[in-house]
Amino acid sequence: ATNKFKLAHLDPDQDSKNIVAMSMGGVHGGTTVREMTASYIPFCNGGTYYEPYTYYYVTDQDNNIILDQRDKRVSSRAISEETAAIMNRLLHQVVSDKEGIGYRAAVTGWDIIGKTGTTDNWFVGASPYAVAGIWQGHDIPASINQEEEGKNHILWSEIMAEYLKTKEHKDFNIPDTVIPQKFCRETGLLANSLCPDTVMGYY
Numbered sequence: 642a643t644n645k646f647k648l649a650h651l652d653p654d655q656d657s658k659n660i661v662a663m664s665m666g667g668v669h670g671g672t673t674v675r676e677m678t679a680s681y682i683p684f685c686n687g688g689t690y691y692e693p694y695t696y697y698y699v700t701d702q703d704n705n706i707i708l709d710q711r712d713k714r715v716s717s718r719a720i721s722e723e724t725a726a727i728m729n730r731l732l733h734q735v736v737s738d739k740e741g742i743g744y745r746a747a748v749t750g751w752d753i754i755g756k757t758g759t760t761d762n763w764f765v766g767a768s769p770y771a772v773a774g775i776w777q778g779h780d781i782p783a784s785i786n787q788e789e790e791g792k793n794h795i796l797w798s799e800i801m802a803e804y805l806k807t808k809e810h811k812d813f814n815i816p817d818t819v820i821p822q823k824f825c826r827e828t829g830l831l832a833n834s835l836c837p838d839t840v841m842g843y844y
Contacts, residue, residue, distance in 0.1 A: 648676055678765050678774030684732060684754065685767045687814060688725035691716045726819045727843045729754055734841075736766065745794035748802045752812050757794070764793045768801055769811045820844050 650671055679693045692715040699708040720728075732754035735743035746755050746766050755766025762785060765774040777793040778785065821843055825836035832839040 648672060674774045674776045677763070677776075678772055681732075681756075681765050681767060681772050681774075683719040683725050684728045685769070685772055685813065686725070687722045687816070688718060688720040689716050690719040722816050723819050726813075726815045729813055730815065730819075730821075730841075730843045732756055732766075742794065746798045746801075748798055748805060750810070751801075751805060753801070754813070755797075762793060764797050766797060766801070768805055769813050770808055771801070771804060773797060773801060773804075 650673075675693060675695075679690075682693070683690045694710045694713070696708070697711050698706050701707050719725075733752065735741060735757070736747050736753045736755050738744060741757075743755055743757050743764075746764055747753055748768065751768050753766055753768055755764060757764055762777040763775070765772070767773070775793045775797045821841055823832040823839040824830060824842045825832045826838040826840050827836065
């Protein structure tokens, strides 16, 4: 199937020159929450991208299904299974590392991955069942006050926890071809007994 993923507001003329703004997450017309969230789908599905849709089905007052999208899953290979798994584990560290702010999105008992934005008003994350994104801000540009700031991670966690409440536990599928191995933070090389500060990497 054809990969239909695109940024609807991307301006090829302006944004191809303004690459700094793109790396910060901003493009000419902005990125929608749906687009940003959809870009994380391959990291949860072994590198396969599935086109997102807003609802499964719609019924009328007599419970007749009048709109149905359950059999319309459009998928395509976006990245390799190994690349997806490595990125998945890196995004897991964002949530599991108590030194960062992503840990506030953790859901007890579940393997959660995610990423905060360059600014503190984005969070996109996933459980083994679903990908979800939150953007916090104002329709008309305005500063986020101190009371509003940083609440999106907590809200994301509460919503995902409620969604997972009735789900059978499962973990992300990490293929055997991806090897976890500690490396030395100081040298970047595989760790040995002389390295006091190690981090887990995936290869």
